[in-house]
Amino acid sequence: xxxxxxxxxxxxLDLELATxxxxxxxxxxxxxxVQVPPVQALAFNAANGDCCIKTAFVEGSDTFTxxxxxxxxxxxxxxxxxxxxxxxxCSAHTGQxxxxxxxxxxxxxxxxxxxxxxxxxxxxxxxxxxIGILGTGVQARMQLEQLMPVSDCRRVIVWxxxxxxxxxxxxxxxxxxxxxxTCKQAEHVAREANLIVCATPSRTPLLKAEWLQPGTHITAVxxxxxxxxxxxxALVATADRIIVDSLSQCSQYGEVSHALKAGLINAxxxxxxxxxxxxxxxxxxxxxxxxxxxxxxxxxxxxxISRCVLEFVRT
Amino acid sequence: xxxxxxxxxxxxLDLELATxxxxxxxxxxxxxxVQVPPVQALAFNAANGDCCIKTAFVEGSDTFTxxxxxxxxxxxxxxxxxxxxxxxxCSAHTGQxxxxxxxxxxxxxxxxxxxxxxxxxxxxxxxxxxIGILGTGVQARMQLEQLMPVSDCRRVIVWxxxxxxxxxxxxxxxxxxxxxxTCKQAEHVAREANLIVCATPSRTPLLKAEWLQPGTHITAVxxxxxxxxxxxxALVATADRIIVDSLSQCSQYGEVSHALKAGLINAxxxxxxxxxxxxxxxxxxxxxxxxxxxxxxxxxxxxxISRCVLEFVRT
Numbered sequence: 177x178x179x180x181x182x183x184x185x186x187x188x189l190d191l192e193l194a195t196x197x198x199x200x201x202x203x204x205x206x207x208x209x210v211q212v213p214p215v216q217a218l219a220f221n222a223a224n225g226d227c228c229i230k231t232a233f234v235e236g237s238d239t240f241t242x243x244x245x246x247x248x249x250x251x252x253x254x255x256x257x258x259x260x261x262x263x264x265x266c267s268a269h270t271g272q273x274x275x276x277x278x279x280x281x282x283x284x285x286x287x288x289x290x291x292x293x294x295x296x297x298x299x300x301x302x303x304x305x306x307i308g309i310l311g312t313g314v315q316a317r318m319q320l321e322q323l324m325p326v327s328d329c330r331r332v333i334v335w336x337x338x339x340x341x342x343x344x345x346x347x348x349x350x351x352x353x354x355x356x357x358t359c360k361q362a363e364h365v366a367r368e369a370n371l372i373v374c375a376t377p378s379r380t381p382l383l384k385a386e387w388l389q390p391g392t393h394i395t396a397v398x399x400x401x402x403x404x405x406x407x408x409x410a411l412v413a414t415a416d417r418i419i420v421d422s423l424s425q426c427s428q429y430g431e432v433s434h435a436l437k438a439g440l441i442n443a444x445x446x447x448x449x450x451x452x453x454x455x456x457x458x459x460x461x462x463x464x465x466x467x468x469x470x471x472x473x474x475x476x477x478x479x480x481i482s483r484c485v486l487e488f489v490r491t
Numbered sequence: 492x493x494x495x496x497x498x499x500x501x502x503x504l505d506l507e508l509a510t511x512x513x514x515x516x517x518x519x520x521x522x523x524x525v526q527v528p529p530v531q532a533l534a535f536n537a538a539n540g541d542c543c544i545k546t547a548f549v550e551g552s553d554t555f556t557x558x559x560x561x562x563x564x565x566x567x568x569x570x571x572x573x574x575x576x577x578x579x580x581c582s583a584h585t586g587q588x589x590x591x592x593x594x595x596x597x598x599x600x601x602x603x604x605x606x607x608x609x610x611x612x613x614x615x616x617x618x619x620x621x622i623g624i625l626g627t628g629v630q631a632r633m634q635l636e637q638l639m640p641v642s643d644c645r646r647v648i649v650w651x652x653x654x655x656x657x658x659x660x661x662x663x664x665x666x667x668x669x670x671x672x673t674c675k676q677a678e679h680v681a682r683e684a685n686l687i688v689c690a691t692p693s694r695t696p697l698l699k700a701e702w703l704q705p706g707t708h709i710t711a712v713x714x715x716x717x718x719x720x721x722x723x724x725a726l727v728a729t730a731d732r733i734i735v736d737s738l739s740q741c742s743q744y745g746e747v748s749h750a751l752k753a754g755l756i757n758a759x760x761x762x763x764x765x766x767x768x769x770x771x772x773x774x775x776x777x778x779x780x781x782x783x784x785x786x787x788x789x790x791x792x793x794x795x796i797s798r799c800v801l802e803f804v805r806t
Contacts, residue, residue, distance in 0.1 A: 177593070179494065213531035216546045218555060223584050229546055229557055231531045240533060242544055242559055244579060246586025260586050264559060264579070269538050271561025271575050276591060278492070 178275040178489060185279050185485055191322075194484045195290050199453050201234060201480035202294070202421065206450025209235040210476045224250045232475035239265050239274060239486060241479040245281060257281075263482045275486050283485070287477040289318035291421065291449070292373055292395045295469035297326040298452055299419070299460050300371045301391040304329035307354075308369025310362060310383070310406065311376035312336035312345040315397060319373040320349060333357040333368045335382070363387045374398055374406040385411035390464040397471045402429040407468075413440035416465035417458075421449050421474050430470040493590040493804060500594050500800055506637075509799045510605050514768050516549060516795035517609070517736065521765025524550040525791045539564045547790035554580050554589060554801060556794040560596060572596075578797045590801050598800070602792035604633035606736065606764070607688055607710045610784035612641040613767055614734070614775050615686045616706040619644035622669075623684025625677060625698070625721065626691040627651035627660040630712060634688040635664060648672040648683045650697070678702045689713055689721040700726040705779040712786045717744040722783075728755035731780035732773075736764050736789050745785040 180188070204210050216229040225248035233240035245261040252258060261281040265274050277283060304327050309316050312334060320332060332354045336342045342358040349356045359365065365372060366387035374382065374396040383394070385408060394415075398406045412418065412435035420426035423446055427433055435441045447457040449469065460467050495503070519525050531544040540563035548555035560576040567573060576596040580589050592598060619642050624631050627649060635647060647669045651657045657673040664671045674680065680687060681702035689697065689711040698709070700723060709730075713721045727733065727750035735741035738761055742748055750756045762772040764784065775782050 211533050213533065213544070214529055216528035216531060216544070216557075218526050218528065218546065218548050220548070220555075220583055220586075222551075223586075225583075225586050227555065227581070227586060229528070229531070229544060231533065231544055233533050233535070236537075240535075240542065242531075242557070244557055244581070244588070246581065248584075248586040251585055254585065256585055256587070260588070262579075262588055264577075266542070266559070266561065268535055268540075269563070270566055270569065270571055271535075271538075271540050271542060271563040272571070273559070273575070273577055273593070278588070 177273045179278065180275060180485070181278050182280050182282050185277055186282065188488050189286070189485055190488055191290070193487070194286070194481050195293060197480040197484045198287060198290050198477050199294055201476040202450035203454045204234045204450070205422070205474060205476045206448040206454065211235070212475050220248070223248055230475035230478060232479040233268060234476060234479055237479070237483060238268055239483045240268050241265050241482045243284070243475065243478045245284060263478060265482050265486050275489070277482055277485055283481050284478065285314055285318055287481040288315060288397055288471065288473055289322040291471050291477060292319045292397060293322035293326055295395045295419070295449065295471070296323055296371060296393065299417070299467040299469060300327060300393045301463055304371045306331040306333050306369040308365035308372035309334045310365060310372070310374040311398070312341040313375070315375040316345065317348055319375050319397070321352065323371070323373070324352065327371060329371065331355045333359060333365050335359050335362045335365045376406055377404060378406050379403055380405060381408040382406050383411055384408045385414045388466055390466065393467045395469045395471065396431045399429060399431050399470070400473050405431065405434055407431045409435040409438045409440050412468060414466060415468040417460060417467040418446050418470065419449050419452055419468070420446050420470045421472055423448055425472045425474070426470050430472045432470050492588045494593065495590060495800070496593050497595050497597050500592055501597065503803050504601070504800055505803055506605070508802070509601070509796050510608060512795040512799045513602060513605050513792050514609055516791040517765035518769045519549045519765070520737070520789060520791045521763040521769065526550070527790050535563070545790035545793060547794040548583060549791060549794055552794070552798060553583055554798045555583050556580050556797045558599070558790065558793045560599060578793060580797050580801050590804070592797055592800055598796050599793065600629055600633055602796040603630060603712055603786065603788060604637040606786050606792060607634045607712060608637035608641055609768070610710045610734070610764065610786070611638055611686060611708065614732070614782040614784060615642060615708045616778055619686045621646040621648050621684040623680035623687035624649045625680060625687070625689040626713070627653070627656040628690065630690040631660065632663055634690050634712070636667065638686070638688070639667065642686060644686065646670045648674060648680050650674050650677045650680045691721055692719060693721050694718055695720065696723040697721050698726055699723045700729045703781055705781065708782045710784045710786065711746045714744060714746050714785070715788050720746065720749055722746045724750040724753045724755050727783060729781060730783040732775060732782040733761050733785065734764050734767055734783065735761050735785045736787055738763055740787045740789070741785050745787045747785050
């Protein structure tokens, strides 16, 4: 069994191949060709932590993947990261463990960012005036990086709560070659940008429908567990096209779940990213449409990005 | 993270400590102090294989364990074992992975054998005339070895379907110091032995009620998934005391499930091993009672035996 650490994985991963594999994974998922057992969850109340185990097997694939992710929120006081994680990749032909990817959660961040890239490639307006980013953390940075191959726009407006974090993000984005604006009112993002990525752990809506420009595309990646929310349900309801990574998962705790519960939208308005990628449902059909992609994160993405690391190791 | 292979694990594991920890695990389980998410299962139809992921956390423990077990039944033709497996032990204080135990399923075999030892210690008749073993495989061997610390009896009668396997078992048991008899009719085991362990993958009943001697104890470990069965439901129904590792699991697919479905016993007759260990329910109260322990295998056993390996590594 190969054992790779985060730095080795980062050095090895071919992002173009990973993007392709993740697209194939979304399609397989929407075609019912992925075995995804229910997520296992543990709660560590005394340690203020949690753990979840996600497993997926894409039918016909050479491998399957078991991912263990942990969040222990008192870790920073001990000098440790809050989040940790690893992926175990096993042979789907013999069951043997092939690789342990000690990515410390990096692959999860990357597969999420690549889903954002896929969403933008499919649905962003032809002319992106500015990219808007809500959030200043790791995911907010990776999302911007992953938009660069699919958009020529090098103007970004970023929203955050802390001056220090905004300054740090500004340095990061400037180094990537962006003209950077920062703000502490999310309305400015919506007024300036027409390709927006929401990448915060917010539990209250940040963006409102009335601020949006026609033709805006929004990718929301923050609502990955119950209780999180980045968009006003009224905004979700005004979108002309709503795409989700998983109908069942997003209906439970994605951005669309709030609008569904409020009766502002119905399930028939939703389509899956895999169906869009496969050409089975339409995407943007008009430059003035507002499009929304709601990403809660799928185990099939883990299976696909991890097998991709392995494909590369073998060659 | 420490990475240990099967030989290192075998050399490290203190079986007395493991037995104690597994007893503590059964008690915690029966007291509702173990988090056990639903088992994750994958099926690999093209490769004739399956995989299951079992996770458990004993409240108050320093660690939790994720076990990945695979069975790929065409492997022997490729020169590989059918079964493989590993356990990942993580800190319950920080979430960090502490150890990867590449035991290839050995710890699962051992925790099962140790449960048999615990069952026999609690319920075997005072005078064991002969030990009876159904099965000649790895588990049938480990069960006999693990009865040695809890019974002075060194006479064993073993049942199997193949002469070759029976001869091999005879050599194995002789080397342990046993006087060994072999047979191909399970009735002989029941007529001779009053401490019987059933350790086969049988899908049809092997033992009948009318063959049993008064005072016999039976531990059945084979029925670990739906469809397996080693005991005639009428035998289960005649037992004076029926103990299970898990009420819910055994009611679904243990030996007792068949008798429950047939209406030969009711759920009120069953007690959990953890409750017996804790002294909350009675065990054998008469030397003539027939006692039965139905073991389907619990994730808490994995958590306890794996943490035990780690306890030893640390010292």
